[in-house]
Amino acid sequence: MTTNRVKLNNAGKRFTHQRALIMDIIRRGQGHLDADEIFRRAREKESRLSLSTVYRTLQMMKELELVDELHFSENHHHYEVKPTKEHYHLVCLGCGRVIEFGYPLSRYLKKEVPELKDFDIDETEIRVAGYCNLCRRTRR
Amino acid sequence: MTTNRVKLNNAGKRFTHQRALIMDIIRRGQGHLDADEIFRRAREKESRLSLSTVYRTLQMMKELELVDELHFSENHHHYEVKPTKEHYHLVCLGCGRVIEFGYPLSRYLKKEVPELKDFDIDETEIRVAGYCNLCRRTRR
DNA sequence: TTTGATGCAAATACTTTGCAATGGG
């Protein structure tokens, strides 16, 4: 809320009500909304808001590191407010549910994997796909 | 080569020269080509080959598990022949280079992460983004 | 010969951009 306003202002950006609305939707969305879904939800409140504003806001929030863009096996992305702790995703190929799990992995990787020794890690994305315990029974 | 022919035939698919060519390009591409690049390379040999054939072939190869589709931070995907051993990707945000590393992680995750206990893992994708040792010096 | 695969063109999905109008600081 107010912290976002400060972050934007510090970056010479304005805290418009469109931006406030979009951020709020992403926050409530528990991190699993795509651009179009964010747009549809925003329109319920602000019927004149445009899809370009959604895309432009997402772009900006990525740059300011306020949100993360997640890359699932689709032709579009999903967004979530940047979490403070490390967390990753489990995608069920049966029902599409996304289960989030927190686990401190990047320190482990850095230590274990030789290729990572000389690498300055910015972010780690892990996506485990498979079938959840509900779907595995009814599979196929 | 011949093994692919057998796999296709078993699935009731035909081993066309377009498919052979596309598979060959993906194999040579060391796993870091997108659909359009595959198309451009294929056209050098088969000038009448169409982009839809590339997409249709990629789709089919994914289903037959002959290739993997990789999801980087872009609006399109990259493809590689399905590796037999576990391996993951390091993407340099400076030069765009993709460094591949092999590491047996899924057994470890399965054991360590409670959310994975009840989950039937199909595939694990890890993407570590950051700066390689060449780029980290000249960064910004 | 049969039917799955291809090329082409057109359709769809997702994202970005130009520009005049608007509104936050």
Added chain:
DNA sequence: CCCATTGCAAAGTATTTGCATCAAA
């Protein structure tokens, strides 16, 4: 007031689909 931001429409990029023709088995 100024200039970043917006809405709208149009363009750009990525992918899919319908259909007549072609070719693998």
